Every structure is written in structure tokens, then in C-alpha cells.
Amino acid sequence: MSVDRHRMYLDIIERHKGIVFKVARAYCSNEFDREDLVQEILAQIWRSLDTYNDNFKITTWMYRVALNVAISFYRKDKTIAYKHTEMEDKLLSYDMEAERENEQSLSELYAFINGLNDIDKAVLLMYLEGESQSEIATNLAITIANVSTKISRIKQKLKAKAS
């Protein structure tokens, strides 16, 4: 294993660990499943590191890997709490206290995202992250018109929920 590659990996994960956390929380409501998904995403980022090039923003590339892992490998309704006896061994620890004042609204936000289908989730996450519609379209390999339609439908769902 090259030292440079190893250092680059640690640096990328340290700087953008939030992406992994957000994707895992958006795709798994269960804490045990989330930890499995975090591990799988981090393993695939390590495996795919050689494919990264400067044509992409590192955050866009990480979103691609994380979302692809989330929609393909993770199996929903996996109730395997017995597999994890020690949840202290978590890759990403999150201090809930720090966001206590926003926790209620954040939980609602994640609940809304959790309720969407897998592709809408991916579109919304990238949209919230500030990616342009053309970037979202490239990341999903769909047309900009489709992204635009998806975003309009998400807006309608949000409106319906609010009313």
C-alpha cells in the first residue's frame, strides 16, 4: 500500500466524513444498519480511490461512491442487531448534544428524506448539497429534464406534507 495513497485516503475521509454520515443517515433509519453502510462506503472509497481524477470535485466523487453503495449493497429491513454487541466501535461518532436545538427539525428533515424512493433521495441529497441540476444529471446518468421533474415533484411532496 503506497504511503501517499494511504495519506490521501485518510485526508479525504477526515475532511468529508460528513458526506458518508449524511448518506448513511438518509438511507438507513436503523443505527446498526447505518454502521454497516458506513463501513461499506468507506471500504469502497478506498477501493475506488484510483479512479478519482481532477475532472470532478472530490465531494461530487464521494457522493457518487456513497450513493452507489447505498442503493446497491445495503439491504433494508436487516434486523441484525445481534451482529453488533459493541456499538462503541463506531467508525463515525456523532455528538447529538451539539445539535440539540436543531434536532427536532433535523429529524423531520431526515424523516422526509427517508420516505422518498432511492433515486429521489439521491437527487435531493445532491440538490441540498448545492450541486447544479447538470451535475446531478451527470452523477445519475439521466437527463437534466428528468432531474428538474424530480425536483418539482419533491417540492410538491414537501408542500403537501406542510399543508
Next chain:
Amino acid sequence: MNLDQMQSMWQAHSEKLDECMSLNKTLLQKIQSDGNKSELNKLILTRAIEGIVFLCIVLSLGSYMASSWSLTAPVVSACVLNIFAILGLAGSIGQVALLSKIDFSKPMKETLNDLIAVRTHSLNVFKLLILSAPFYMAYVFLGYDLFFDVDLFSLMSAETTIRFSVIALIFGLLVALLINKLKPENRDNKLIGWLYQEISGRRLTHLLDQFENMEKG
């Protein structure tokens, strides 16, 4: 809450996350050094082990055929079983090749297509392998010769041979029916649905359908 408010909240959440999240670097290093623990690598390893098992079977059957070459039931049985073992070996090699090609940094639809290709290939290999079911007597003839040094076929009466042939024919029809029914549109059937879920991956197929419907709409 509208989408713009949601976006502002998300940005604030992202900034806060960097402050209140910590990374377990020891565990992370373990993931790097033990890459085999990833789901994809586990799959590749499983398929590679399957391939090695099939290779051992092909070599063993080949050696048996070479050492006792004649037109007897056990040798013909070994020949038939070797064909299926070779199919299994080719299937495992194909699976390893397709799985190794999966690149999670590709656009989502392309990654899904690659994953569906793995599942479709796996389904086709399964279809080919279950074609061996009508030849179940080949296992028996070969087993008797290997363990008891007896050519069971030569001792069987014509009546017994006909009975086993009829059973093989029924198996053949059942397998043909199953293969014919093993299509996405028959997933409502309990057995077909279960087989699809196990072999073809219902969730991935459903996701690809979502992409295709999106393009049609």
C-alpha cells in the same frame, strides 16, 4: 418548510457535522488493511472459491474418465457431469470478472447496469446448472462405481431402467417449465419471486425499472 429552507438547514447541519463528528482512525485503518471485509470483495472471494471447487471437480472427473475410458454408464455419467462442472467453472470465472469490473465511482445508472449484468449472468448460470437435475442418475451410477466398484446400470432390469427414465423425463419437464417461468414478469408467483429475490436481486431490478420508467415518462 420549503426546499430553500431545507437547503439552508442542510448547509447549517453540514457545517455543524464537521465540528461534532469524530472519526475512529484505528477502525478505518483496519478497513484499509482488511479489504476482504467489504461486501463486494466477499462476493468476489465466494465466487473464486466456487470456481476452485468446480475446477477440482472438472480435474477429478477428467482424471477418472481418462483412467477408466470405456463406453460404460459410470464413464458416460462422468462425462455428463463434467459438462455441467465446466459450465459451473465458466460461470464462476464470469462472475469474478463481472464483479471485479464494478466501479462505484461511475454514474448511478451505469453502476446499476453493471450490477444487473452480474445478477443476469448469475441467473443464466443457475438456469444452466439446474439442467443437470434430469441427469440425477449420473450421480448414482458414478457413486456406485467409485465407492463400490459396481456398474449399477448393467445390473438394472429393463423395468427399473424405464422407471428411472420416466422420472428423469418428469424432472426434465419440470426444469424446462421452471426455466421458462423464470422471467421478471412472473415474479408474482411465490416460488419464482423467491428465486428471483435470491438470484436476480429484486431491489436492483426495481431500481433499474425506476430509471427506465423515468426516461419513458
